Amino acid sequence: MRAKLAILVAAVLAVAVLIGFYIGFLTGGPTPYRPQASGRSVDLTLQTVAAVGSKLSPNKNWVSYLVRENGVWHRSTVWTLPANTLVHVTVYNFDGKSGLRNPFLAQARGVVGGSFAIDGKQMSTIAPDDASHTFAIPTMGVIVPIKGVDDNAPKQCDYAPCPMSNAHETITFTFRTGKKGHYRWQCFVPCAAGFVYGFGGPMQTVGYMDGYVNVV
Amino acid sequence: MWSSRGHGQRIGALTLIGTAIVMPLVVFVLGPHMPPGKGTPVASSQVTDNTVLLVVMTPFTVFILVYLGYALTVFRAAKGEGLVDGAPVRGHFMAQLVWLVTTTAAVLFLAIFGTTELLADNGAGGGGGPDPVAKPGGSVLPVQVIGQQWEFTYRYPTYGGVETATLVLPAGRQIAFHVTSLDAIHSFWAYELGVKADANPGVDNVAYVRTKNPSTFQIRCAELCGLWHGYMSDTGRVVSQADFATWIAARKKQFAPVMKYLPKYAPSYAPDPTFRAG
Numbered sequence: 001m002r003a004k005l006a007i008l009v010a011a012v013l014a015v016a017v018l019i020g021f022y023i024g025f026l027t028g029g030p031t032p033y034r035p036q037a038s039g040r041s042v043d044l045t046l047q048t049v050a051a052v053g054s055k056l057s058p059n060k061n062w063v064s065y066l067v068r069e070n071g072v073w074h075r076s077t078v079w080t081l082p083a084n085t086l087v088h089v090t091v092y093n094f095d096g097k098s099g100l101r102n103p104f105l106a107q108a109r110g111v112v113g114g115s116f117a118i119d120g121k122q123m124s125t126i127a128p129d130d131a132s133h134t135f136a137i138p139t140m141g142v143i144v145p146i147k148g149v150d151d152n153a154p155k156q157c158d159y160a161p162c163p164m165s166n167a168h169e170t171i172t173f174t175f176r177t178g179k180k181g182h183y184r185w186q187c188f189v190p191c192a193a194g195f196v197y198g199f200g201g202p203m204q205t206v207g208y209m210d211g212y213v214n215v216v
Numbered sequence: 217m218w219s220s221r222g223h224g225q226r227i228g229a230l231t232l233i234g235t236a237i238v239m240p241l242v243v244f245v246l247g248p249h250m251p252p253g254k255g256t257p258v259a260s261s262q263v264t265d266n267t268v269l270l271v272v273m274t275p276f277t278v279f280i281l282v283y284l285g286y287a288l289t290v291f292r293a294a295k296g297e298g299l300v301d302g303a304p305v306r307g308h309f310m311a312q313l314v315w316l317v318t319t320t321a322a323v324l325f326l327a328i329f330g331t332t333e334l335l336a337d338n339g340a341g342g343g344g345g346p347d348p349v350a351k352p353g354g355s356v357l358p359v360q361v362i363g364q365q366w367e368f369t370y371r372y373p374t375y376g377g378v379e380t381a382t383l384v385l386p387a388g389r390q391i392a393f394h395v396t397s398l399d400a401i402h403s404f405w406a407y408e409l410g411v412k413a414d415a416n417p418g419v420d421n422v423a424y425v426r427t428k429n430p431s432t433f434q435i436r437c438a439e440l441c442g443l444w445h446g447y448m449s450d451t452g453r454v455v456s457q458a459d460f461a462t463w464i465a466a467r468k469k470q471f472a473p474v475m476k477y478l479p480k481y482a483p484s485y486a487p488d489p490t491f492r493a494g
Binding site for chain 1: 362365379381477478479
């Protein structure tokens with residue numbers, strides 16, 4: 001009887017450990033990036049690339065966001081930001097145009113001043129077909145379309161991290177974080193090459209075109 | 217303690233007594249708290265439906281629990297008694313008759329009641345497809361619900377087809393939700409309104425509801441649709457007619473820049489395959 005009980009307890013413990021590993025695997029992700037706060041604002045510098053390359057990912061052909069930390073580009077899409085703070089975002093986009101399935105998402109929302117800048121020029125919308133990606137935190141009401149690089153632009157970037165000498169668009173905007181919380185962010189452009197409707201692979205995997213914003 | 221005869225009568229009597237005790241609790245205590253609340257007439261009707269389902273299942277549940285308790289108590293082996301096979305079951309006409317009659321009556325009642333209720337309240341808050349069997353008369357405010365990975369957006373064709381990221385409805389109006397999707401299958405679930413309708417690409421799935429007083433309601437996607445399905449939620453609002461007029465005017469102004477890019481309002485949309493679709 002005791003032997004059976006011991007086997008049962010051991011089996012339950014083994015299953016619990018396996019479940020723990022499984023949950024750890026599912027919830028584990030890139031190390032969160034925490035930008036340095038400067039007064040009441042922080043800077044967040046990002047890069048979007050058509051192919052992340054073998055140095056940064058086993059899926060070298062996957063489209064991805066990168067974040068710059070201490071001058072070095074990392075593939076991390078989990079960011080920790082202070083609450084009730086202005087976040088100045090700069091996105092260097094080296095990717096081409098994919099187009100939005102819903103043109104409504106071509107207008108910026110939830111950003112300071114209601115507009116963003118492309119290469120220094122302020123605007124509130126872009127042509128939906130020109131969109132390469134979006135930066136969107138839906139629960140915060142933040143969305144900004146990211147204009148793509150022209151197909152015939154010279155010096156296209158093949159693999160990340162892309163040097164600034166490659167063709168790119170520079171998008172800047174500012175939004176204010178609200179209360180503390182765990183928010184997801186995502187790209188709304190179906191930009192995953194080779195997947196059904198462009199919405200598989202990197203669009204369904206945290207660490208590429210999706211991530212979390214931990215507001216603390 | 218118990219004679220070998222009369223088990224059926226005793227179980228039946230205990231079931232009746234148990235049902236008599238539990239039924240008032242189900243109807244008067246549990247019933248008013250059944251989901252999804254009474255935010256709209258459709259939701260109230262669903263509360264009634266859920267209460268009726270509970271009422272029907274109560275005697276059966278009580279019977280099963282009484283039978284279990286009775287068997288554990290009466291048919292338990294005495295201490296030291298060996299395992300002995302029971303008497304062969306030869307069938308019992310009355311038990312079989314009672315079981316067949318009660319279960320048949322319950323199933324037939326639920327089939328008729330369920331069908332009737334589905335047609336009541338103009339579709340009971342569910343999606344009735346592009347041409348619902350039950351339609352409300354009078355003035356109806358159409359609101360298009362567009363599902364996409366992973367957010368719902370809303371178009372108001374009555375107001376120039378303006379699209380918004382939040383759902384706001386006027387109080388005391390009959391609403392027709394036209395639910396569709398741009399990519400995967402989603403499901404628009406406005407919990408407190410009692411509305412749930414699948415969002416299929418290329419399909420106009422119509423669900424009706426009449427709003428009541430100003431309130432808020434939870435919106436969720438009820439169809440597993442990918443990575444951020446669990447985050448595909450929002451809070452909708454029912455506001456006064458005057459507040460709605462103010463709100464929709466503000467949204468028309470806010471989203472004027474993007475209106476030129478929106479396709480003409482249509483029951484559903486089939487965007488061209490994207491550049492990178494596999």
